[in-house]
Structures are given as structure tokens and as C-alpha cells.
Amino acid sequence: KQWYQRRVAITAGIFERYYKQHLAKRLLHNRSVSDDAEKNMISKLKTECGCQFTCKLEGMFKDMNISNSVNEKFKEQTRDQPPLSLDLSVRVLTTGYWPTPPCKTASKLPKETEMAFERFKTFYLKDHSGRQLNLQPQLGQADINAIFYHKKEKSTDCDSALIPLL
DSSP states (O other): OHHHHHHHHHHHHHHHHHHHHHHHHHHHTTOOSOHHHHHHHHHHHHHHHOHHHHHHHHHHHHHHHHHHHHHHHHHHHTTTSOOOSSOOOOOOOOTTTSOOOOOSSOOOOOHHHHHHHHHHHHHHHHHSTTOOOOOOGGGOOOOEEEEETTEEEEEOSHHHHHGGGO
């Protein structure tokens, strides 16, 4: 009986890690079919596995909602400033909720991207003093449209987006 309980606990841990990683990707890259479907699944998991199992998953949704409202406020309050050369959308994530893979390579971001992030950071820390913001480029995405020999190309992950800048 102990062997079976241990096996169930290990399997639940593997499932939790897998589901959490894939939910994070869907939320961060706006690839979720429906927030309601995701929340319904979390509700079912909560019923089956308990509150502790789903606490971090619910926190991920909370972070996304807060990030959306912070981005709207940022865009409203920076209308009077010189426009950025890029469309910036920042996700403020709570460290304990999200599975953050280590950054594989130290990439040097373009100056415009760093300046845009610094503007957001100044805005955010004005209202949320005492917090720390760290840029996690491995979790982000960038859309670059380029024309090479009359053929359009589009890149959507940060590492690939940096290649044309070399």
C-alpha cells in the first residue's frame, strides 16, 4: 500500500510539472484556446487534488490579469512621452508561481528594447516600491517582419529575433 501511495505521489508531481510548464507557455504566448476552459480544468484539478496543487496555477492567471491592467496603465501614462520605436507588452510574473527555465545564453538586447524596458521599470517601481523586476528574455517573444529577396519572413522567439541584429 505504501508503494502505491508513493507511486501516485510521484505521478502527480510529474503531471503537475508538465501541466504547469505547458500552461505557462500558453498563457505567456497568448495561445490558450479559452481562459474559461483553462480555469475549468484548474477547477477540476482543485476538486481532485486539493487547493495546494492548484494554488500556483491560479496565481499564474492572477499575474496575467494584473499584467494586462498594468500594461494598459503604462500605455495611458506614457502617451505624453516620446513614442517607443517598438510595441512593448510586459508580463510581471510572481517568482514562485511560474516555471522559469534558466537562460541558456546571455543575449545582448537591442538598445531600443533595453530603453523600453527601463521606461516600464521606472513606471512600475513608482507604484510598487520595494519590488524587483528582472528581464527574462527566454520567456518572451518578438515579432519581426523583414523582406529578403521579395519574400516575407517572420520570427517570433527572442533568440531568432536577435539574429538579424548581429
